Amino acid sequence: MSESSPETTTPTESETPLLEVRNLKVHYPIYGGLMRKVVDYVRAVDDVSFRVNRGTTVGLVGESGSGKTTIGRSIIKLAPITGGQILYAGSEKENSPKSPTNIAELSRGAFFPFRQKIQMVFQDPFNSLNPRMTIEQIISEPLDIHFSSMGKEEKTARVVELLGKVNLPADARKRYPHEFSGGQRQRIGIARALAVEPEFIVCDEPVSALDVSVQAQIVNLLQDLQEELGLTYLFIAHDLAVVEHISDFVLVMNQGKIVEQAPAAEIYENPQDPYTKKLLAAVPTL
């Protein structure tokens, strides 16, 4: 973006979001009665639309059961999508498409290249790392899948590089998850997500299970990595204080619907929806 001539930075171009979700619905059937017929649906995500611009962080906040995790999971096709579109614009690199693709309707195979571009960091660093694998095996597993041509030494070098990026020593690669603290494990989870050079990372409550002091370290790390690698985040959390800190734009969810969306500063200064006000009131003040 070094050129500033009007031809190269037309408003439409800069406004194309990396990810756009349109009218997303995820409904789970409830079976009942003698014949196990579908009697109703749980509307986990009900007609949700939002956009995420490249290089920014969109915070998604709400209580347990509000559907925020389901949105994150449906973006990486881990949740069954009932309706709506998820448009992913991809990068300018040759191997990814230029015009937005509706990843919601892609088959498993067709979605495969997008799995490299879209990665996820999970909530619980104790359950999301396989206890029987070394850190090197954990971090290099996505490389085996997406960069299968990589040689053994090259992979090790990449693992060491990634450990450095998340501020862990190189010798950590020979150790097992139980030898690390919660914060260190979350760093390993982040390194694993970064291994395949993603553009977009869904962070599903990445700091909820951590001590406040460690939470601060992880949030800072995510911000540093965003600056360094130009990453785009969907940051899911229930703590509005953390979300407000890390996000450019905030979505507030309640019972499967987005009840309010606004720039981060505005949500705090001028909340509109009663539910947002309730969430703000619940944050402890010192």
Next chain:
Amino acid sequence: MALLDVQDLKIRFQSRDRVTEAVKGISFSLEEGKTLAVVGESGSGKSVTAMSLTQLLPKPPTCQVSGKIMLRDLDVLGMGSNDLRAIRGKDIAYIFQEPSTSLNPVFTVGYQIAEAIKLHIPGETDVEGRVVESLRRVGIRDPEKRFKAYPHEMSGGMQQRVMIAMALACEPKILVADEPTTALDVTIQAQIIDLLKEIREKLNMSIILITHNFGIIKGFADEVLVMFRGEIVERGPAEEILANPQHPYTKALIACIPRLGAKQKRLTTINHDELAG
């Protein structure tokens, strides 16, 4: 006389090749009806301190506890297993961090609460009534129906309420709450703290609240102990510590909490080596 008095408590763990001193000689006491908050990060020794109060830690040689723990005129560290069983749950009850793993998934919540009542109040004829009453006390609607529910049929906040109901079923003198809200949403966290406040008044109970988050102790704790690497680095009335922290570690712990509308560029982190050095 204090309800609970701990003098020069030391806890050491012995592993194959090294000894870890988890708690390095701490002293504190707790008065009736008061709330003591123990604040520190993972590894500061706050949870093992709580566990030692009723000897819930592994037996020697794995773990050695020394010092003195007096529950009124009872010497807890000198007790045998029968005496300990009598005070666990009856005098000192616990609620733990993770409600979903602390409850037994194959029994109904009512059964699990009844278990404690049957053990500590052998003459009780209306166990079921007492269970229902304890569930009602923690704000569970329809306790007559809910006491037949299994843990998986409840949300995290409800499960934590059941844990509290269980801990309160025998109306203990001291409730030890070890990170009772860490696994919960902020809104549920506020509800649980309010519930603990309410019950404390009603039963004139003492609470030991163990937490890593200074955010929840305001308006809740009377006294605060700040633990760092097995030692108490600062203690005092809660309001005073929050308003005017003295020790650099206390300051760092308060500073690292994200604040709404603070517009900080980066969150403050804690440099442990600098603090220890």
